[in-house]
Amino acid sequence: MKIETLKQIKTHLEKLNKKYNFVFSWIGLKKSDYTVFPIVISKEHEDYLKKLKLRWDDSPYGNAPVGMSIKTGEPKYSNNTLEDKKFELVYELLKEKNFLSMISIPLFNNNGQVFGAFVAYKDEINFFTQEKIEEIKKDIQEIGKDLANIFKEDMQIEERLNEYLNMLYDMITYINKGTASDVNPEYIAIDILNDLDKLLDADGSELIVYNKSDNKLELIAASDLFLENFEKHSFNIDVYGGLSPFVKHYMEKEDAANIDYEKDPYASKWFIDKGLKFINYTSINAHVYDKNTSSMLILVRKKEHWLSEIELNILKLINQALFSVFVIGKYLKDIGSLRLHIEEITTKDPLTGFYNKEMFDLFLKNEINKTISRNMPNTFSCILIDIDNFRYVNEAYGYQAGDMIIQKLADIIKTKTRNFDILARTGGDEFGIIMPDTKIQSAKLIMEDINETLKYQPISIGDIEVYINVSAGISTCLGKDEKNQDQLVCSKEEVKMFAEEALREAKRSGKSNVVIANPKNKNQSLTLSKYDLINKAINENLIEPAFQPIYDLKANTISGFEALCRIKIGNNIIYPDAFIEDAEELGLINKIDLTMIEKACARVSKLNNKDLHLFVNISAKAFKDEHFFEKIVDISKTYKMQNRLYVEITEREHLSNLENFQKVEEFLKYYGVRFVIDDFGSGYSSFLYLKFMRTEILKIDGAFVKNIVANNTDKAIVNGIDTIAKELGTKTLAEFIEDEDALKELKNIGIDYGQGYYLGRPTFDLESML
Structure with missing residues (x-):
């Protein structure tokens, strides 16, 4: 029997199910990205496949029976799936479906190469004897060869179109990074549509993104061939007063299909007169903000041309990717401004506007490197500050009041420091200051001035006045190389650890104190105490x-x-x-x-x-x-x-x-x-x-x-x-x-x-x- 269409193959699959009483069977294609794509599925239990990850690589998934049969070219089966460790993760699903035994038989093309697998399940154990396996192999030999012929061209097309999918995802990445902020999503779409026309031998293609909540066209892009052959977009205010009836109807379906346009009740005379006979389309719906939005990708043809299931699926993926580019382009269109905003929120503390902990560490490292290059100790100060008893402030007045106190303290710190000092909020109630070209004794005087201000200047929260005080530890780069006493050495970790130890000493000393780190006990530094x-x-x-x-x-x-x-x-x-x-x-x-x-x-x-x-x-x-x-x-x-x-x-x-x-x-x-x-x-x-x-x-x-x-x-x-x-x-x-x-x-x-x-x-x- 010669099989020429997918429908015939699916019919043949049902006959195999009936002959062997299979409860479920399917055929999967081996793909170049090491996945297995189910292309023909018998009518029941399709939901089972959606819960599986089908691969033929060396991952745990690829070493399951389906992947192994494709890799080895030999049938792989299990006569008791519920007792087989290979099915441990899908035990409950197998039990629910009553799939007690299964088999995967590789499919070969005319050149003897594996291109996919036939997979079947039984509701009884010990079904697959060697004699039975040989019988099944013989039954599916013809279907395998015919499938190979049908999908030979499709698989080539898929690989070619994969390049465009990768390009689209890369474009999303570039837009996210801000390196393609001047790229208009419409231009991207037109380039892709022009390539699609060539690859799929279409007479034109079109992308329509429509905001159905507000009845507003968001984006329309047509290939060069589309405009050359049909002159008008599917959306044209002068001709149709809105969406064409065809687009409006099929946009609701969220589907991928082939349409005989001349016989379609929603066809427009304008396009029929221009020679439009057949359409391949895909439509998806999503909410952008709270707006119900559809994206429709259309291939138009002057003669009948049916796309296979693979081609329609790829068309749908391209539509999804183009829609993603549109979403990013719409809401992040001022990418330069957005980059500044992202930089702000990833480097700054939103409450105080000071740098965050990560940036504080980076600036500290840079300042240390500058100090080492000069080989001059005590040329900058690192200050770590902690609000004393802040937990009780939060408990007494609430977290919103706590945030206000942190903001007011940040304002005071800013007024007491210089424009080029590095100010950071390094924790919930912790601050860090890097003061270039400042000896630690001078830094101590500044911290004491801050505490003096807090002593006489309460922070107002509504009708309440709250007095706070802070403790601080100060350190700098003082280390000398043991072999070369003229050479300065230190690290970010060391400077911070000494400042933290000084801060703890300040708190142990009664709080509201400022302590300068003592690096004499360098070999017993804080690293050991933290390790312990x-x-x-x-x-x-x-x-x-x-x-x-x-x-x-x-x-x-x-x-x-x-x-x-x-x-x-x-x-x-x-x-x-x-x-x-x-x-x-x-x-x-x-x-x-x-x-x-x-x-x-x-x-x-x-x-x-x-x-x-x-x-x-x-x-x-x-x-x-x-x-x-x-x-x-x-x-x-x-x-x-x-x-x-x-x-x-x-x-x-x-x-x-x-x-x-x-x-x-x-x-x-x-x-x-x-x-x-x-x-x-x-x-x-x-x-x-x-x-x-x-x-x-x-x-x-x-x-x-x-x-x-x-x-x-x-x-x-x-x-x-x-x-x-x-x-x-x-x-x-x-x-x-x-x-x-x-x-x-x-x-x-x-x-x-x-x-x-x-x-x-x-x-x-x-x-x-x-």
Whole structure:
């Protein structure tokens, strides 16, 4: 029997199902990116495939029966899937579907090369005997050859069009970086459409983006051939008074299809008279801000030309990518201004306008390098400041009052320092100052002047006057090389550690004091004490997770928790800002992360609700330990947290090898552990991460969320991130939700999950939140 169309092949597939009583079968094509694309599927259980990751590489997915049959060219099967460890992660799904045995048989083209696989499932065990396998191979031999002929040209087209998809994703990245801020999305679309016409032998193509909420055309781009052959766009006020009937009708369908235009009831006489006979189209719908928006990509033809399922799927992907470019271009069109804004929020503290901790460290390193090059000690001062008893101020007057106090203190610091001094907010109630060309004795006088001002100048909060005072530690670059006493040596870590030790001494001395660091005990520097503290926390079981609830904003229920690291020594709690960075520098951070993950999993696994998810944070240092992620998998298995454990990696971390990161992500996902991008939007490489990561959740940087009600730019960025996430099938999670107005705004945008003080503060008492 000679089979010439996909419909005939699908009919043949149903006959095989009937002959062997298969409960489900499908045919997949081997793709150049090491994935397997299901191209023909029997009528039932299609949802099963959507939950699988089908590959033929050397990843755990690629070593499953389908991938192995494609790689080896031999049938691979299991006669008891529920007892087979290769199916451990999909056990529940197999059980639900009653897929008790399965087989994957490679398909060969006329040259004897594997190009895909036939896969079938049975609802009984021990079905696939060697005799039965040979019989099935014989039945599918003809279908394999015919499929190879049908898809030979399609696969070539797919590879050619993949180049354009990569170009589109690169363009998104360039726009995000600001390097293509002068590129108009319409010009990009026209270039792509012109190439599509050539590749798919069309007589023209057109992209239409339409705001249906406001009945407003947002973008229309037509290829050169389209305008040459048909003169008018599908949207033309003079001719149609709006959308053409055809576009208006099919834009609603969110589909990809072939249309006989001459027979279509919505066809326009204008285009028929110009010779239009056949159309291939794809349409998608999404919410941009709160506006219901559609994007429609149309190929027009003067003769009948049916696109295969592969070509239509590729057309849909190109439409999605072009729509993403449009979204970015629309809401980030003033990219120069946006870059300045992003730089502002990624380098500055939004509350005070001072530099943040990361920038303080960078400036300190630069100042030290300048001092070393001059070989002149005590030529700058590093000051670390801490507000005394600030926790009690927050508890007595509230966090909003606390923010006002921090702002007023920042104003005082600014008036007492010079324009070229580096001012930073390095923590919740901590400040840092770098004073170039200033000896530490002079810096001490400035700090004493600040304390004197605070002593006689209370800070007004409404009708209340609050008196505060600060403690400070001061250090500089004083070290000498042991071999060459004329050579100056020091490091950022050393200068900061001595300043921190001086600050602690100031607080121990009764607070409201200023202490200059004493570097005489250099060999017993603070590094050792921090090393001992962190080791003590690890070895004596002092690391404890505090849990903050994460809410499903649509269901208004707790969907999971984020575990936040704390060190508990008696009644004292040490927060991560005080030790995480040091743990990374001392090489102890992975021990802390693994201890945290195990303790958090142990606690959550004991809860009655087994649907609750757990979010844990890890350092980028984890990627330098080849066994770290194996240990996470072991912990997940021990506490039965598969498909419930989410690992957060901050988008600010610089991952030097994204491809290696992708392999780790696939390894974890195979064992039921998912990655989450934390602080998404805080850096320049946000959308580049999406190209390499298949994250299920984007955690939007709290800097955008905190002022979302009052700041339209923050609102636009959150909305844009959510729109793109929806296009990629990714959920969004907003942190730093601190009041009801922010919560309402996020719900209106469509954010999926949320966390913050308004919804629930971190607590050690996990059970009390349920």
